Amino acid sequence: MTAERLFAWTAAAVAVAVTWLGYTALPALSERSVAVGLGAVAALPLFVVFLAWASSFRSGSRG
Numbered sequence: 623m624t625a626e627r628l629f630a631w632t633a634a635a636v637a638v639a640v641t642w643l644g645y646t647a648l649p650a651l652s653e654r655s656v657a658v659g660l661g662a663v664a665a666l667p668l669f670v671v672f673l674a675w676a677s678s679f680r681s682g683s684r685g
């Protein structure tokens with residue numbers, strides 16, 4: 623399994639966990655921690671694209 627696929631599966635698992643925790647009756651978090659968490663989740667796809675781009679240098683198939 624490549625690093626990109628592993629990271630994508632991890633991101634999907636985190637998204638499912640965050641959604642499940644959001645629907646359960648957990649105490650509300652502070653606005654700052656929610657904003658930081660949403661920012662981190664939003665940055666995950668960009669990081670996956672960056673990993674794919676960086677791995678293209680190893681394989682020699684840029685473009």
